[in-house]
Amino acid sequence: MPRAVASALYEKVRKEIMRRVFENEYEVGTPLPSAAKFAEEFGVSNITIKRALRDLQHTGLLRSFPGLGTFVRERRMFIHDLGFPFASFGDAQRLGLKQGVHLLSVTRERIHQSLFSEFETPTEKMHCVRNIISADGTPIMIDTSYLPPSFSNSVGDLGGKLASDALRDHGEHFHTARILVAANPASDEAQKxxxxxxxxxxxxxxxQLTTSNSSLSIFGISESPFDCLACLVELEVSK
Amino acid sequence: MPRAVASALYEKVRKEIMRRVFENEYEVGTPLPSAAKFAEEFGVSNITIKRALRDLQHTGLLRSFPGLGTFVRERRMFIHDLGFPFASFGDAQRLGLKQGVHLLSVTRERIHQSLFSEFETPTEKMHCVRNIISADGTPIMIDTSYLPPSFSNSVGDLGGKLASDALRDHGEHFHTARILVAANPASDEAQKxxxxxxxxxxxxxxxQLTTSNSSLSIFGISESPFDCLACLVELEVSK
DNA sequence: GAGTGGTCTAGACCACCCT
DNA sequence: GGGTGGTCTAGACCACTCC
Structure with a gap:
């Protein structure tokens, strides 16, 4: 049963730099010592330092900019209450934060079955709307919503708003939300x-959002960097 | 606005190997070509190949074993229905899978405040029970439960079972579960x-699990590798 | 002994940013 | 020009597994 390196040089370096960041030894806004400086201090190779710094970028602690340096990454975590399944503008105001919805694309696509294996999704081509949702100016979520073709007469309405709002504009209200929450490595779209x-x-x-109109379901995926968003849910436990 | 490398050699290699895995060009159980073979095939350095393979390990697609080779990682995803907040043995049987609970440690610790910032946690030292939960023989979850000191007379009971079961053994039943679901890079404990x-x-x-006995709350954290577990929640939407 | 992946180094080049 | 991080290479050593 292999694995576990822990004794590696880059691991020691990583943990020491991590410790310093947590102890606030580096000011946010000013760059950390350069890789060359660290290499000298720790008595290891340039490359070993870069390896450690790269790992710390992958865990969200640091962020590097070529030509500028490496910085402590500032985090701002938003909590998404699933009791209000999809933040609409009304919810955002309630939470006291400025929400923005920026349209990425409107296309016609089939639902990616492998992602929706826990759902029964239609196989026909759906309207597919991609939005970037931001809170207080920072993007926190990329949402892909699939709406049935019956929305075709108002495709122009779909940009810059969320599916729940689009539903509302059609006089429909969803009454059930079925949500699968999972962690994942960033998709290509989220990376960009x-x-x-x-x-x-x-x-x-x-x-999946369902309405009283049983033929009308909205499916979708939202994806957020782990340090931007978490979900809160409160449940009465049956028995 | 920096970032985005995409044109890097190791990215091309990574995407090509990823494509081959998704196209089932490599059998599970038999090793992929070695780094040396890949290096020859792609006409790049040994190290560039290793970089790509390492990235693919970090996203869960591959798994390497020194001396043996690199393999396609087999995935088995379990769905955890939050409507039954904490899988107990009863729930496990209902789901038709063999659940195991393996005690890691029983200690007295204070609750790590920074992780529970969305909860109001007691500051006194709590009983702290760590368990590894497995399903069908594969470990899928590490759980840390904090129980109030009033459980002191039966600390021996805490091993090998989950907090909800311990509660049941005390004749208590929780009626509300408040759950914050988040993605995170693996903790040290989860790594091990x-x-x-x-x-x-x-x-x-x-x-946080609360019982009808208002002074009795159980707090805890569960952590699972992203490819082992997801959470499902179904909500009636108020309004 | 041969092959594997993991680590570490020295050295090089690039694009970027600042002065 | 000098500093930064990012990439790529060649070459070495190690621990491991299998034959």
């Missing part, structure tokens, strides 16, 4: 949208 | 317990 590295942990919500 | 690399995405549930 949030400028995060390959493998960066993200939180995914794969959801 | 699941033999996963630094930065591996995990799903965390930070929870």
């Amino acid at each position: 949208a949030f400028a995060i590295p390959n493998g960066y942990p993200t939180l995914r919500r794969i959801y | 317990a699941f033999a996963i690399p630094n930065g591996y995405p995990t799903l965390r549930r930070i929870y």
